[in-house]
Amino acid sequence: MTETVVTRFAPSPTGFLHIGGARTALFNWLFAKAQGGKMLLRIEDTDRARSTEAAIAAILDGLQWLGLDWDGEPTFQFARADRHREAVEQMLAAGRAYRCYASAEELEQMRATAQAEGRPPRYDGRWRDRPASEAPEGRAPAIRLKAPTEGETVIDDLVQGRVVIPNKDLDDLVLLRSDGTPTYMLAVVVDDHDMGVTHVIRGVDHLTNAARQTQIYEAMGWAVPKMAHIPLIHGPDGAKLSKRHGALGVEAYREMGFLPAALRNYLARLGWSHGDDEIFSTEQAVAWFDIGSVGRSAARFDLLKLQNLNGHYMRDTPDDELMAALKTALPHLPGGPDFSARLDASGRWEAFRLALPGLKERAKTLVELVDGARFLIDERPLAVEPAAAGLLTSDARDLLARLSERLSALEPWTAEGAEAVVRAVADDAGVKLGALAQPLRAALTGRKTSPGIFDVLVALGREESLGRIEDQASPPRAA
C-alpha cells in the first residue's frame, strides 16, 4: 500500500518569487509529477507586517509563467490561526508546552550572557516548571514548546542523509506569541500535517528548523513527513544569492527574454543530474526525476549557460510556436510594446515571419530576437550605424547602383533569384561576393550583421529593398 505523494511549495509573500524559490518549486513539482502525486501551494503570510498582496500576485504569476501548476486552491496560513492555537492547547494539556512570562529585556540579556560565555544564544527554560501563580501581574505569556533537553533529534533527510542535532543545542521555541498569534515553526508543522504533506522539499537553510519541527511533530504525536533539504543557489561570485544580494525575481528572467521551458531545464540541471544529459524536455525531467540524484553542494548561477540553453530552445522551437511565444512575451520585453505596435502599423508581421528562421539562429534570447529584427521596423531612409557606414565606400555605392538596376528586373522575387543577380553583379565587377554583400547589408539593415542577405531581401520585399538600396547607391552619372 503506497500512499499518494503530496508535496507543497510554501513561499512567504514578502517579495517576488526569486530564482532559488523557483527551483524549490520546480523540484517539488517535478517530484510530485514523477510520483504521480500532488503539489500543493501554501502562502505563508503569518508575518502581517511584511506580507503584501502584490507579492502574492507576483509569486502566483511567476509560477504560472514558469508552468508550475499546483493542485487545488492555495492555502493561506494566516487564515488557519485558530487551528494553530488549537494544536497548542493540545500540547499545553499534554504537558508538552508551557506559558513563558519572560520579558523581551530578559530574553535579550539571556542572549548576551550566553554569547559572552561562548554558548549558543538560547532561552534558558526559566518558566518550564514554574507555577502559573508566579506569573507577573498583567503580562501576557508566550507559549513555548517543552523540548527535550537530553538526547538528540534525528532528521532522516532524503538529500542530506542522517543529520543528528544534539537536543541541548535546541531551546524551547515559541509556539504562540504573547499576542496569541502562531509562529512560523508551529504553523508549518500543523499545516503540513493537516494538508497531508508526505514530502517536505525545501532549501537547506531550513535544515535546523527541521529538527525543531520534528520536536513539534513528536509533541503532537504526529508522524514526521519525509524531508529533502536541497542545496542553495549562489551568485556568480560565489556569494549567497538572496533577495538582498541581487537575486532576481523570475519576472526578471521573463524580461530578459528567456523561455520558460529553457529556464526550467536550466534550473533542473542545477543540483540535479541524470547522467550527462544536459538538454531535456520537461516530460523527460518528470520521467527521470528522483530525489536521490539531487546533489548536496551549492551551485552558482551561470547566466551564460542559461543563455546558451535558451538559444537551443529557440532554435528548436518551430517558427509558429516561437512567434506565438514572442507575442505573449512582448509586453514584458524592453521595447516590446513599441516593436509590436510598429509591426502592426507597417503590416510587417509577415516579413518578420519570413525572417524568423534566420533571426532565431542568431539570438539567444527573445530580447536579442527583437533586436535582430529591428531592421524590419526601421523606416527609410535608414539610419546607418557608424560601424556599418564604413562599408559604404564610393566604390560600394557604385556597385549598389548597378545592383539596383539589375535587381529591379528580377522576377520572381526569391532568395535564389536574388543570389544569382548579386553574384553576377559582383562577378561582372570583378569583386568577391563579400565586397557587394556587405555594403548591401549596410544599405538594407543599417548594420554590419544580419541574417543571410538574400533572406533579408525576401523578408523586406521588392519595393522596400530597392528603395533602401537606392537610398545608399551612387546617383546615376550624368551623361
Add this chain to the structure above:
RNA sequence: GCUCCCAUCGUCUAGCGGUCUAGGACGUCGCCCUCUCACGGCGAAAACAGGGGUUCGAGUCCCCUUGGGAGCGCCA
C-alpha cells in the same frame, strides 16, 4: 562563538573501490564552413583542496586540516 552541511576543470556536473593516463556541458582558444554575425563541425588548454589512514587497490570509505555555506528571533 556554537551547531549542522558541503568540497571533481573558471562554472554546472558524470563518477556510487579496480573499466579514471577522470567523461559531458557552458565559457575560453585554434581550425573548418562562409555574404556578415550566428549556427554547425573538428580540435586544444582546463579539475579529483591538503594531509593522514583503511584496502591488494581510493576521485570513490574513515579521520584531521583548510576553504566555502547555512542556522542559532515572540521573521518566515
